Amino acid sequence: MRAISRRELLAASGTGLIIAFVIPGRAEALLAGPARKPKPLPSPNAFLRIGTDDTVTVLLSHSEMGQGIWTTLPLLVAEELGCDWSKIRVEHAPAHPAYAHTGFGMQMTGGSTSTWSEYDRYRTVGALARELLVRAAAEEWKTDAAKLRVENGYVIGGSRRASFGQLAEHARALPAPTKVNLKPPEKWTSIGKPVRRLDSPEKITGRAVFGIDVQFPGLRTALVSRSPVFGGTLRSFDATEARKVPGVEQVVQVPSGVAVIATNAWSARLGRAALKTDWDLGSFAGMDTEKMRAEALALSRTDGAVAVSKGNVEASLGKGAKRLEADYEVPYLAHAPMEPLNCTVKREGDRCDVWIGTQFQTMDQQVVAQVLGLKPEQVNIHTTFLGGGFGRRATPVSDFAREAAEVTKAAGVPVKVMWTRDDDIRGGYYRPAYHHRVEAALDGKGRPVAWKHTVVGQSILAGTPFEAMMVKNGIDETSIEGINDSAYLAGVAARRVTLHSPRRPIPVLWWRSVGNSHTAFVVESMLDELAHAAGKDPLAFRLEMLKRSPRHAKVLKTAAENAGWGRAPAPGRARGLALHESFGSIVAQVAEVSIEPERDIRVHRVVCAVDCGQPINPLGIEAQIQGGIAFGLAAALHSQLTFREGRVEQSNFHDYQVLRIDEMPTVEVHIIKSGAKMGGIGEPGTPPIAPAVGNAVFALTGKRLRTLPFRLA
Amino acid sequence: MKLLVNGREREVDAPSDMPLLWVLRDVLGYTGTKFGCGMAQCGACTVHLDGKAVRACSTPVAAVGSRAVTTIEGLSSDGSHPVQRAWAEVDVVQCGYCQPGQIMTAAALLTTNPKPTDADIDAALSGNICRCGAYQRIRAAVHRAAELKGGA
Numbered sequence: 001m002r003a004i005s006r007r008e009l010l011a012a013s014g015t016g017l018i019i020a021f022v023i024p025g026r027a028e029a030l031l032a033g034p035a036r037k038p039k040p041l042p043s044p045n046a047f048l049r050i051g052t053d054d055t056v057t058v059l060l061s062h063s064e065m066g067q068g069i070w071t072t073l074p075l076l077v078a079e080e081l082g083c084d085w086s087k088i089r090v091e092h093a094p095a096h097p098a099y100a101h102t103g104f105g106m107q108m109t110g111g112s113t114s115t116w117s118e119y120d121r122y123r124t125v126g127a128l129a130r131e132l133l134v135r136a137a138a139e140e141w142k143t144d145a146a147k148l149r150v151e152n153g154y155v156i157g158g159s160r161r162a163s164f165g166q167l168a169e170h171a172r173a174l175p176a177p178t179k180v181n182l183k184p185p186e187k188w189t190s191i192g193k194p195v196r197r198l199d200s201p202e203k204i205t206g207r208a209v210f211g212i213d214v215q216f217p218g219l220r221t222a223l224v225s226r227s228p229v230f231g232g233t234l235r236s237f238d239a240t241e242a243r244k245v246p247g248v249e250q251v252v253q254v255p256s257g258v259a260v261i262a263t264n265a266w267s268a269r270l271g272r273a274a275l276k277t278d279w280d281l282g283s284f285a286g287m288d289t290e291k292m293r294a295e296a297l298a299l300s301r302t303d304g305a306v307a308v309s310k311g312n313v314e315a316s317l318g319k320g321a322k323r324l325e326a327d328y329e330v331p332y333l334a335h336a337p338m339e340p341l342n343c344t345v346k347r348e349g350d351r352c353d354v355w356i357g358t359q360f361q362t363m364d365q366q367v368v369a370q371v372l373g374l375k376p377e378q379v380n381i382h383t384t385f386l387g388g389g390f391g392r393r394a395t396p397v398s399d400f401a402r403e404a405a406e407v408t409k410a411a412g413v414p415v416k417v418m419w420t421r422d423d424d425i426r427g428g429y430y431r432p433a434y435h436h437r438v439e440a441a442l443d444g445k446g447r448p449v450a451w452k453h454t455v456v457g458q459s460i461l462a463g464t465p466f467e468a469m470m471v472k473n474g475i476d477e478t479s480i481e482g483i484n485d486s487a488y489l490a491g492v493a494a495r496r497v498t499l500h501s502p503r504r505p506i507p508v509l510w511w512r513s514v515g516n517s518h519t520a521f522v523v524e525s526m527l528d529e530l531a532h533a534a535g536k537d538p539l540a541f542r543l544e545m546l547k548r549s550p551r552h553a554k555v556l557k558t559a560a561e562n563a564g565w566g567r568a569p570a571p572g573r574a575r576g577l578a579l580h581e582s583f584g585s586i587v588a589q590v591a592e593v594s595i596e597p598e599r600d601i602r603v604h605r606v607v608c609a610v611d612c613g614q615p616i617n618p619l620g621i622e623a624q625i626q627g628g629i630a631f632g633l634a635a636a637l638h639s640q641l642t643f644r645e646g647r648v649e650q651s652n653f654h655d656y657q658v659l660r661i662d663e664m665p666t667v668e669v670h671i672i673k674s675g676a677k678m679g680g681i682g683e684p685g686t687p688p689i690a691p692a693v694g695n696a697v698f699a700l701t702g703k704r705l706r707t708l709p710f711r712l713a
Numbered sequence: 714m715k716l717l718v719n720g721r722e723r724e725v726d727a728p729s730d731m732p733l734l735w736v737l738r739d740v741l742g743y744t745g746t747k748f749g750c751g752m753a754q755c756g757a758c759t760v761h762l763d764g765k766a767v768r769a770c771s772t773p774v775a776a777v778g779s780r781a782v783t784t785i786e787g788l789s790s791d792g793s794h795p796v797q798r799a800w801a802e803v804d805v806v807q808c809g810y811c812q813p814g815q816i817m818t819a820a821a822l823l824t825t826n827p828k829p830t831d832a833d834i835d836a837a838l839s840g841n842i843c844r845c846g847a848y849q850r851i852r853a854a855v856h857r858a859a860e861l862k863g864g865a
Contacts, residue, residue, distance in 0.1 A: 066808030066845040200801045203809030205792045206745020206785035210810055213744035221739070246728065264739035265748070266731045338749050338757060338810040338844045387747075387810030388844045421750040619804055623847065627807055630846025653754035653842060662835035664848035 047093075047125040048077060050133075054153060054165035056081065057089040058122075061099035061107065062114040063359055064092070065389035066627070067682045068620040069114045070199045073122045075617060079190045080126030080183060083164060084153030090198055095361040095381035106362035110394045110510070112583035112680020115616055119678060120182075127180040129171075136170035137162055185614075192673075194619035199385070211357040211384045214344045214416060220249065222407050222417045223268040225275050226257040229646035230428060231282040231505035234258065241274040251275065252410040256399075259407040265418055284505045285646040289433075292643070293329065295502065296435035296456040300327065304454060304498035305474030308484045311494030316450035320441025322533055326526060328438070330518045330708045331640035333431040334656060335511055339387020340424050343404035346414035347372060352379045355416075356401055357386035359394035363465075367398035371405035390631070391510040395429055396464035399507070425656050426648045430641060431511030432458040434479070436522040446534030448527075448545065451495040455480055455519075458508045459501035475499055478510065482519030482687065487549040487581060488527060488542070512631050513582055513683040520580035520687030521694070521708065528576070528695040529704060538577060538695065539565055551674055552579060555609045556588045558670050563590035563607035573604065576695025578688040584679025585612035589629070591665070591692035593700060599712045601637060603665040603693055608685070613678035615671050621681050622669045628685025629667055634659040636690035638709050716777060718743065719787025729775035734758045736774045737784060745785035745813045749842070756841030759814035760784050766821035768840075785813035788820060796820045799858035807845035815841045819855050828859055 049057040058077050064070040074088045093099045099107045102117045130150055137155040138145035140162070148157040153164050185191070202208035227233065237258050239251035247267025252259050258277060262268035317323055344355040345368065352374055358364050361381045369376045386393055404417040419427065434457035441450040459476035461467050470477065476499070483489065483497050511517060531541035539560050546553040556579045560566075569575055572594045579588040592605040608625055615621055638657035642649045650656040694705045703712070716725045718741060727736050732751075737743040737760070746769055749757030753768040760769045761783035788794045792801070796819050806812050815838065822829055822837040829837070834855045843851065 064808075068807070196801070196804045197806060199809065200804065200806050201792055203806040203812050204797045204800045204816060205789075206743075206813045208809055209744075210747075212748065213738075215742065215744065264735060266728075266735040266739070269751075336844060338747070338755065338808065338842065340748065385810075386808060388808045390844070421752075421755075623804065623807060623850070626849050627846035630848060631844070652752055653750050654752070658842055658844060659846065659848075660839045660842060661848040661851060662839045664846070664852075667849055 047122065048129055050129065050164050050168045052165045052168050054084070054087050054163050055089050056083045056087050056164065057091060059091050059093040061093050061101070061118065063109040063357070063383050063386055063389070064199060065109065065357070065359065065386035065393065067114065067624060068197060068617065069109070071195060071197045072115050072616055072620060073118055074198060075190055075195055076119065076122035077126035079188055080123045081130045082150035082152065087153055088198060092383035095365040095379070100362070108362065108394065109359040109389070110391065112682040112684065116584070116678040116680065123182050124180060127182055128177060131177045131180050132171040132174050133164055133167045135174055136167040140170060191616055192614070192618070195617050196619065208385050210339050210387045211344065211355055212339055212342045212387070212418065214355040214384065219344065219346070219414045219416055220261050220263060220411070221265045221268045222259045222261045222411070222415045223272045223420065224254065224257045224259045224403060224407065224417060225272050225277050226423070226427065227279050227281070229279070229281040229285045230507065231284045232279045233282065235278040235280050237278065238276040241276070242271040245271040245274055250411050252407065254403065254406040254410055256403050256406070259410065259417070261407070261411050261413070261415060268418070269420065281646060282505070287646050288644050289642040292433065292504070293435070296433070297327070299456045299500040299502065300435050300437035300454045304456070304500040306496070306498050307475045307480050308495060308497040313450050313452045313494045313496040316494035317439055317441045317452060320449055321444045322442040323439065324529055324533055325439045326529060326706055328436040328522045328525065328706045330434050330521065331642070332433045332506065333511055333635055333639055334425050334641060335390040335392035336424060336656065336658060337386070337388025337390055337392055340421055341392070341400045341419040342416055343401050344414070344416040345404045345408040347408060350374065350378050353382060354379060354401065355382045355384055357384045357393060358401065359386070359389050360398060363396065363398045364401040367402045368405040371402060372409055390512040391514070392429060395509060396466055399429065421653065422651045425641070425651050428507035429509040430506060431517060432460065432508040434518045436518070438522065438526045440526060440530055442530060442534050446536055448492050448530055449494060451489055451492045453483055453497045454500070455483070455497070456500040456502065458504055458506065460508050460510055460514070462501060462503065474501070476501055478515045480519065481515040482580060482582060483523060486523055487552045488523065488545045491545055491548060512628070513686040516580060516582040516683070516687040517632070517635065520578065520582070521690040524578040524580065524688065524691030525694050525704070525706065528691070528698065532698070542579065551611055551676060552581065552586055555579060555586045555611045555672060558609035558672060559588035559590050559607050562609070562668065562670055563592070565590060574696050574700035576692045576697070576699055578691035578695060580684070580687040582684045582687055584677065585610060585681060585684040587625070587684045587688055589688040589692040591689065591696045593693055593696040595700065595712065601693065601697060601710055601712065603633060603663070605666045605668070606689065606692070607668045609670045609672060610684070611672040611674045611676065612681050612684070613674060613676045615673060618671055621671055624681045625669045625685035626667045628683065629689045630659045630664060632686040632689035633663070633693070635708060636693050636710055637663070640709055714775070716774070716782060717779070718782045719784060725774065727774055730773050732770050733760065733772040733774050733777055733782070734769035737769060743784045743786055747810055747813060749811065755811070756818060757811050757814040759817040759841065761817060761821055764821060764824055766818045785817060788816065794820060795861035796823065796858040799854040799861055803850050803854035803857055805847050805850040805854045807847050811841060811843045815843065815851055819858065822855070823859060823862055827862065829855060
């Protein structure tokens with residue numbers, strides 16, 4: 001078997017070119033043949049299995065966390081394979097190098113990359129299998145393969161037809177083809193058309209298994225008592241009362257704290273509540289949000305590590321006809337996926353099984369192996385459905401898998417380590433808080449000529465295994481993405497972007513749309529400030545800045561036209577717009593808002609235009625945009641974490657508020673088929689909503705909101 | 714104690730203060746009912762007691778008494794309840810974790826209000842959080858379920 005490299009995939013892209021790799025070692029792995037006894041694990045290097053019962057099983061290299069990859073990857077296979085869609089079965093692949101991300105080299109799900117990064121690979125898998133099945137039929141019928149066609153799970157030649165299942169055994173014995181032709185887009189029958197999700201039946205009946213649902217005889221449940229302040233260390237603990245709780249079996253110390261292990265979750269919870277712990281809270285115990293904000297404000301007045309420097313920004317600021325300065329702030333945020341974190345670890349001798357809803361299989365496998373003194377290949381990762389990810393299940397240090405391995409090691413029994421909602425909200429790995437300082441100038445004609453931008457916030461990558469590779473010259477790109485690469489700012493003659501990355505013990509992480517979750521807010525709000533200062537229409541002002549970016553301009557115009565920009569909205573309402581490119585896709589949103597009597601911002605409608613290159617499943621794109629808006633709107637209107645004496649003040653959904661259905665606007669999605677390179681769709685819907693709403697509030701009230709979450713009073 | 718779950722009488726050995734949620738999940742193995750917050754803030758654990766939607770995470774098992782418990786597994790044997798059919802048709806689910814709770818709340822709403830307005834739906838379902846933000850399709854699916862129910 002050969003590893004699949006990105007270079008080879010790129011060589012294979014396009015139609016009719018030679019495929020330079022063999023998908024699974026040999027055809028027998030590709031086509032598993034007769035319904036043999038179920039194997040304990042799927043063949044580790046197969047993407048597809050066709051059973052004699054006609055089932056077509058697609059193995060996913062990516063995790064299903066709501067984004068719909070459970071449907072998209074089979075769709076790519078099916079387009080080429082020509083199978084019966086009702087015969088498709090889907091499984092998460094085990095952790096294995098064969099399933100490494102085609103761009104990142106490790107098995108993972110993130111960065112809104114799952115569809116475009118697998119676009120060629122899964123279509124090729126389907127085409128290879130079709131080729132084998134057709135060849136098998138040609139041999140059986142002693143005819144020329146070129147005379148046969150494939151339709152809905154059958155190979156057909158004249159009056160003869162054979163189902164894929166009937167041909168699977170024969171096809172299995174054939175050598176894998178060395179080249180396949182991929183269909184040209186005009187022959188597609190499925191790609192680009194709306195397709196409903198394949199995971200609905202399981203998810204609407206309660207049958208879908210999430211990590212938290214894993215159960216087997218002998219499995220115990222553990223809750224861990226962790227330091228109430230990040231960076232604190234355990235001095236001692238007293239488990240006397242905890243052990244008295246019925247169902248509690250063990251109390252063990254692990255590097256992250258003290259684990260209470262019980263026969264069920266409720267006993268573990270009562271046991272943990274009865275546990276007495278004494279922590280050395282460390283230096284962060286003296287820290288609070290106000291102090292951190294003051295530190296960031298002071299830093300923002302100084303030059304940081306230089307990310308962008310073009311022209312003489314100070315001179316241009318001085319010469320401008322109008323000069324604006326503003327400070328923007330965003331808070332720490334928890335991802336708060338609906339399924340609280342959990343991981344189940346079972347070890348038997350040299351074999352270990354891990355059940356986890358994860359975005360980072362490769363890391364988890366390595367980390368669990370390291371904790372247990374095993375080789376990575378001795379650790380079987382069973383990826384369950386993820387009850388939401390949003391980045392939280394992609395920790396470079398595999399925090400919750402590591403902890404579960406530690407607890408299992410200490411307890412000597414299979415354990416599911418579960419987090420409560422409080423653990424989740426207070427447990428770190430947050431979107432960092434940021435302070436932005438922007439100074440900008442307009443020339444006599446109201447055109448931006450200078451942009452000086454200082455960003456202050458923790459680096460997500462610092463201290464992770466990715467730091468050496470991804471932080472260059474003190475610049476963590478995830479802190480400034482969306483500023484340094486802004487299509488708007490590309491045309492501003494003098495600009496300077498610098499970054500301060502203060503070190504704090506608060507664990508931070510990528511949160512749906514990562515740096516764009518704050519940079520879009522700042523750039524698009526500041527542009528709006530400039531437009532109003534220039535006395536120009538916000539749309540016209542932006543279009544003028546996007547003269548050299550026709551794709552962006554088209555997206556913005558599409559959203560504006562469909563929203564009725566230029567026509568008065570209903571009385572008491574106003575519109576605001578924003579456009580942002582992230583993860584290779586361009587999204588514009590026009591939000592229509594009003595202020596309710598109790599001084600709450602109400603978002604009624606969001607008209608959205610999206611250019612993500614080639615759309616694969618419009619129904620999925622629409623869902624991701626709606627969801628991305630809901631996620632961003634939660635942060636715009638409600639969510640924030642604050643610290644007092646080093647402790648996170650919020651703990652659950654009553655004080656860490658997210659969006660509920662009664663605040664969900666009507667979202668209208670317009671997909672632009674630009675033919676450009678395919679981009680992502682899971683995250684790009686999130687960044688524009690906060691500035692679109694803030695700009696609408698300004699249009700309505702004249703009040704510029706520069707801090708998230710928005711507060712009118 | 715005895716518990717009537719999805720039409721079956723079950724003998725349950727659990728402390729009386731154990732929330733119904735954990736009895737269902739950890740004692741009886743009905744894992745379709747989800748844990749999300751533990752304090753009736755998110756609705757992931759919604760089940761029916763005599764047809765009425767309640768949060769199982771905040772209902773001590775001893776308080777259930779003789780009332781019939783229905784979980785997502787008992788709403789229908791095959792996903793054919795009008796709410797489930799509507800959910801599939803409208804392609805509501807994303808990660809799917811909150812959906813058993815959403816569906817149970819929606820099903821209870823339709824028994825008391827067969828033709829809910831958007832405002833009725835928002836009011837009834839505002840206790841059910843969906844972090845994926847599938848709300849717009851949830852609304853559409855409740856309307857569709859009302860139609861399916863009316864037509865059945």
